[in-house]
Amino acid sequence: MELRSWAFGLAILAHATLLAAPPTVAQVSASNQLSPTRQAIEWSRDQLSEFDAAVAKLEQDLAKRQADIRARGEAALKDLRAQRDAYQTKVNDAASKVKTWTDAQVSDANKSLDETSTAFQAKLGEYLDTVKADVASRRTVLEAQYETRQKAWQKSMDELRSEAGKLDTKQRADMDARIKALKTQMDDVKARIARLQEASREAWTAVARDYAEAEQRVADTYNSIRKSIVEATKS
Numbered sequence: 001m002e003l004r005s006w007a008f009g010l011a012i013l014a015h016a017t018l019l020a021a022p023p024t025v026a027q028v029s030a031s032n033q034l035s036p037t038r039q040a041i042e043w044s045r046d047q048l049s050e051f052d053a054a055v056a057k058l059e060q061d062l063a064k065r066q067a068d069i070r071a072r073g074e075a076a077l078k079d080l081r082a083q084r085d086a087y088q089t090k091v092n093d094a095a096s097k098v099k100t101w102t103d104a105q106v107s108d109a110n111k112s113l114d115e116t117s118t119a120f121q122a123k124l125g126e127y128l129d130t131v132k133a134d135v136a137s138r139r140t141v142l143e144a145q146y147e148t149r150q151k152a153w154q155k156s157m158d159e160l161r162s163e164a165g166k167l168d169t170k171q172r173a174d175m176d177a178r179i180k181a182l183k184t185q186m187d188d189v190k191a192r193i194a195r196l197q198e199a200s201r202e203a204w205t206a207v208a209r210d211y212a213e214a215e216q217r218v219a220d221t222y223n224s225i226r227k228s229i230v231e232a233t234k235s
Contacts, residue, residue: 044091044113046152051084051120053144058127061137069131076127083120090116146193153186156222163229171232175225182221189214 058080062073094109101109128138157179164175192214 044094046148046155047117048084048088048091049152050145050148051087053148054124054141055081055084057141057144058124061133061140062131065131073127073131076123076130080120080123080127083116083123087113087116087120143193150186150190153218153222157182157186160222160225160229163233167229167232175229175232178221178225178228182218182225185214185218185221189218 055077058077062070062077065073090109090113094113098106098109124141127133128141131137133141160175160179160182164172164179167175192210195210
């Protein structure tokens, strides 16, 4: 039962990673946002940075393990690196070709990136189970991914402010207020990650779900503001 609880908690957080990340290639293209191809690839690279942060923490974790666990952990980590490398290859391919792709090709690329991202999160969970990672070890990995996510969020929010500055006075005031509310939501996620760090094994799943829902609210608010800015620039 305990292993299933851990796995469920990780599944919630993996789902949050996919939902709360900034829009990927197809989503951006479909919404006709400013500089869509450049933004889409940049966001994919941000997620790649999250994967790199997780792998780096696991490499540090594995070095501290006993020899018998290290042998099993190294095999699991090798699989995880392979998923990270596969994602990197797809991101690089998209970066070099996306400007000439049709909408259908963009959609296929987005689906492929999502599938590889899901596979990475699954391999991450397999590694943690293989080495029988304790609460502290799991938190360390999640915190490393969150810190990288937070930097990407800040960059995206700065871009929103820059784009809102091009609107007329009334529209800009409205967007500024919404961006301020978005910052409050980001701060709320940071508080929830602290609660995740303090959670016991028994509370892990509930707190993980709470964290995932908070990240989803940030993503929804961000996408809503981005859409409003695009619509305002057309009017």
